[in-house]
Amino acid sequence: MEKAAVLYTGKAKQMFATDDPDVLWVEYMDQATALNGKKKVQIAGKGALNRQISSLLFEELNAAGLPTHYLQTIDDHTMLVKKCAMIPLEAVIRNFASGSFERKFQVAHLRPLVPAVHEFFYKSDALDDPFINDEQAIALGFATRETLTAIHALSDRVNTYLLERFAQIGIDLVDFKLEFGRLADGTLVLADELSPDNMRLVDQESGNSLDKDVFRQDRGPLTPVYAQVLSRLQADAAASR
Numbered sequence: 001m002e003k004a005a006v007l008y009t010g011k012a013k014q015m016f017a018t019d020d021p022d023v024l025w026v027e028y029m030d031q032a033t034a035l036n037g038k039k040k041v042q043i044a045g046k047g048a049l050n051r052q053i054s055s056l057l058f059e060e061l062n063a064a065g066l067p068t069h070y071l072q073t074i075d076d077h078t079m080l081v082k083k084c085a086m087i088p089l090e091a092v093i094r095n096f097a098s099g100s101f102e103r104k105f106q107v108a109h110l111r112p113l114v115p116a117v118h119e120f121f122y123k124s125d126a127l128d129d130p131f132i133n134d135e136q137a138i139a140l141g142f143a144t145r146e147t148l149t150a151i152h153a154l155s156d157r158v159n160t161y162l163l164e165r166f167a168q169i170g171i172d173l174v175d176f177k178l179e180f181g182r183l184a185d186g187t188l189v190l191a192d193e194l195s196p197d198n199m200r201l202v203d204q205e206s207g208n209s210l211d212k213d214v215f216r217q218d219r220g221p222l223t224p225v226y227a228q229v230l231s232r233l234q235a236d237a238a239a240s241r
């Protein structure tokens with residue numbers, strides 16, 4: 001399969017059409033951004049690491065019966081995904097307080113949150129991805145009640161899987177951001193990516209961040225940290241085969 005016209009250039013990925021109208025070509029870029037794109041740098045190797053972590057986790061979720069858009073890997077920084085109509089919401093799931101939640105409620109860093117907190121943000125660079133509740137999303141026509149219910153349920157299943165998966169390798173899954181879309185036949189699928197760019201991961205032993213907070217907070221080079229997440233996931237996957 002070949003890539004055709006570029007459809008979309010995001011902050012960390014570029015999407016292309018292919019000769020199959022149901023398949024998109026996704027290239028993970030060596031770019032890191034924070035503060036809604038105000039901080040932007042090139043980091044060699046980051047795209048390939050995020051592509052590998054995403055492929056590994058999407059493959060596992062597919063195998064566990066959790067529907068994702070992932071089809072196959074093409075090369076180091078490229079994967080094929082099923083084309084879907086994206087729902088313009090970011091679904092954030094939080095297991096421990098951090099980031100904007102910690103700031104908003106002035107609670108202790110990494111305080112456990114039971115039940116896991118679900119939040120939606122409206123995907124809009126112009127508006128800085130504002131928080132949006134279920135009724136706001138429905139009233140503005142971004143999703144139906146049924147779609148939101150399905151997103152909540154699928155998010156919980158993904159959270160259960162990933163929490164356990166990371167716990168097995170000594171990592172707490174603090175929070176993460178998911179995006180969803182619908183295939184042509186209406187199936188709701190998990191889309192976008194699954195990498196330390198859109199999740200907070202904390203090493204249970206050292207308490208160190210193993211995610212984009214390293215970049216957001218200028219705490220040193222990012223690629224060795226992402227490489228460590230990948231190798232721990234890979235070692236565990238190999239051991240349990």
Ligand code: 5GP
Pocket residue numbers: 090092098099100101129175176177197198199200212
């Ligand atoms: P917070 O709301 O605390 O800033 O973020 C919560 C979680 O969602 C974090 O794991 C963060 O990485 C992820 N997240 C929130 N917004 C975005 C976004 O616009 N892009 C990406 N990649 N991740 C996000």
